[in-house]
Amino acid sequence: xxxxxxxxxxxxxxxxxxxxxxxxxxxxxxxxxxxxxxxxxxxxxxxxxxxxxxxxxxxxxxxxxxxxxxxxxxxxxxxxxxxxxxxxxxxxxxxxxxxxxxxxxxxxxxxxxxxxxxxxxxxxxxxxxxxxxxxxxxxxxxxxxxxxxxxxxxxxxxxxxxxxxxxxxxxxxxxxxxxxxxxxxxxxxxxxxxxxxxxxxxxxxxxxxxxxxxxxxxxxxxxxxxxxxxxxxxxxxxxxxxxxxxxxxxxxxxxxxxxxxxxxxxxxxxxxxxxxxxxxxxxxxxxxxxxxxxxxxxxxxxxxxxxxxxxxxxxxxxxxxxxxxxxxxxxxxxxxxxxxxxxxxxxxxxxxxxxxxxxxxxxxxxxxxxxxxxxxxxxxxxx
RNA sequence: GGGGGUGCUCCGGAGAUGGCGAGCCGGGCCAGACUGUAAAUCUGGUGCUUUUAGCUGAGUAGGUUCGAAUCCUACCACCCCCA
Numbered sequence: 001x002x003x004x005x006x007x008x009x010x011x012x013x014x015x016x017x018x019x020x021x022x023x024x025x026x027x028x029x030x031x032x033x034x035x036x037x038x039x040x041x042x043x044x045x046x047x048x049x050x051x052x053x054x055x056x057x058x059x060x061x062x063x064x065x066x067x068x069x070x071x072x073x074x075x076x077x078x079x080x081x082x083x084x085x086x087x088x089x090x091x092x093x094x095x096x097x098x099x100x101x102x103x104x105x106x107x108x109x110x111x112x113x114x115x116x117x118x119x120x121x122x123x124x125x126x127x128x129x130x131x132x133x134x135x136x137x138x139x140x141x142x143x144x145x146x147x148x149x150x151x152x153x154x155x156x157x158x159x160x161x162x163x164x165x166x167x168x169x170x171x172x173x174x175x176x177x178x179x180x181x182x183x184x185x186x187x188x189x190x191x192x193x194x195x196x197x198x199x200x201x202x203x204x205x206x207x208x209x210x211x212x213x214x215x216x217x218x219x220x221x222x223x224x225x226x227x228x229x230x231x232x233x234x235x236x237x238x239x240x241x242x243x244x245x246x247x248x249x250x251x252x253x254x255x256x257x258x259x260x261x262x263x264x265x266x267x268x269x270x271x272x273x274x275x276x277x278x279x280x281x282x283x284x285x286x287x288x289x290x291x292x293x294x295x296x297x298x299x300x301x302x303x304x305x306x307x308x309x310x311x312x313x314x315x316x317x318x319x320x321x322x323x324x325x326x327x328x329x330x331x332x333x334x335x336x337x338x339x340x341x342x343x344x345x346x347x348x349x350x351x352x353x354x355x356x357x358x359x360x361x362x363x364x365x366x367x368x369x370x371x372x373x374x375x376x377x378x379x380x381x382x383x
Numbered sequence: 384g385g386g387g388g389u390g391c392u393c394c395g396g397a398g399a400u401g402g403c404g405a406g407c408c409g410g411g412c413c414a415g416a417c418u419g420u421a422a423a424u425c426u427g428g429u430g431c432u433u434u435u436a437g438c439u440g441a442g443u444a445g446g447u448u449c450g451a452a453u454c455c456u457a458c459c460a461c462c463c464c465c466a
Contacts, residue, residue: 058420097419271418281416281417283417292414
């Protein structure tokens with residue numbers, strides 16, 4: 001068994017565990033920074049270790065296949081060799097690009113033909129070749145090729161899409177188990193539950209996915225614009241069906257609040273571009289609430305970016321300075337803000353785990369929920 | 384000291400040759416959005432008010448005219464040329 005559960009919250013479905021991978025253990029609940037093109041934007045890998053303390057990073061099959069391409073990746077020894085990151089990777093399959101590049105691709109039973117966002121060239125992604133590609137990338141966890149449906153999504157389409165995703169899953173599973181990682185380490189394939197916001201589809205999908213007895217299972221197709229209540233309701237329903245002794249991964253989620261709710265609903269793994277993208281756009285997450293650092297109210301606020309942050313840069317530098325860096329469009333702004341947000345997201349996950357192990361998760365969560373969504377503003381200087 | 388030119392929005396540019404101007408483009412500034420990254424991106428606002436509209440404004444002060452950013456006079460500022 002590669003996944004061990006060490007604590008279970010008595011008042012929710014939250015649990016703490018450890019997932020063993022070929023490149024080391026992952027303590028759950030965990031947040032996984034997104035590094036689509038073989039880099040977490042604006043950060044160096046050394047910063048992902050300290051101060052961020054990332055345990056696993058995402059890559060993307062679609063982007064890495066297009067650039068640098070499979071020949072380079074294979075000669076480099078996979079994504080680990082290419083980047084120098086010696087901890088676990090997870091690669092998304094390109095299923096999200098089926099959604100996000102909706103006007104640049106054509107779907108058939110065979111697979112998806114993408115018109116490259118780089119040069120417009122056509123590329124066919126099938127369940128089989130996506131498995132082959134992810135073997136060459138060499139991530140510790142690879143995702144099944146699915147269609148992430150948009151929101152809103154009519155029932156009829158959601159059902160047809162889900163059924164096709166299921167057929168694709170069977171093809172992925174077969175191909176994956178007929179092949180091996182060229183670098184000799186073990187890889188795990190996670191299937192993905194779809195079904196949009198329809199309870200009967202989600203149930204059917206979760207039951208089908210569970211039948212594979214995969215080492216871990218993912219929930220996709222959420223956080224695409226649906227109300228939070230729908231996202232939570234679908235997650236709640238699906239985690240009741242997915243095996244309890246395997247890690248559950250809620251794809252693309254989310255805000256700090258979403259993550260705490262997801263943990264309560266039995267989710268172990270999260271990923272999201274929000275902490276990095278919003279960092280680059282001047283939005284900082286802290287334990288006290290959200291800071292729009294570009295706002296003029298921080299112009300002469302010389303207090304630390306976040307005195308409680310584990311990132312030395314967030315304790316050393318002032319809000320006024322970081323605002324200046326943003327206003328001046330300096331690269332350092334993106335770096336400091338990205339380090340800050342990822343440090344916070346990873347801190348949040350570790351803290352959740354610590355409280356699960358201590359047995360007071362639900363109380364801690366209730367306290368955090370009251371603070372995380374607040375929007376902070378500078379106190380006007382007294383005259 | 385003499386001659387010529389130019390002055391309107393926070394800045395720059397375009398345009399405006401007596402009547403469709405509170406008015407174009409870019410920047411700046413002020414906000415907002417972002418959830419398995421086509422994203423250091425995108426959207427909106429940026430004279431005042433009681434906002435389906437009204438008011439005020441064109442370097443300053445006057446004048447001509449039914450009507451002036453536009454024509455005339457004086458002054459001011461800046462630029463160019465001559466001394």
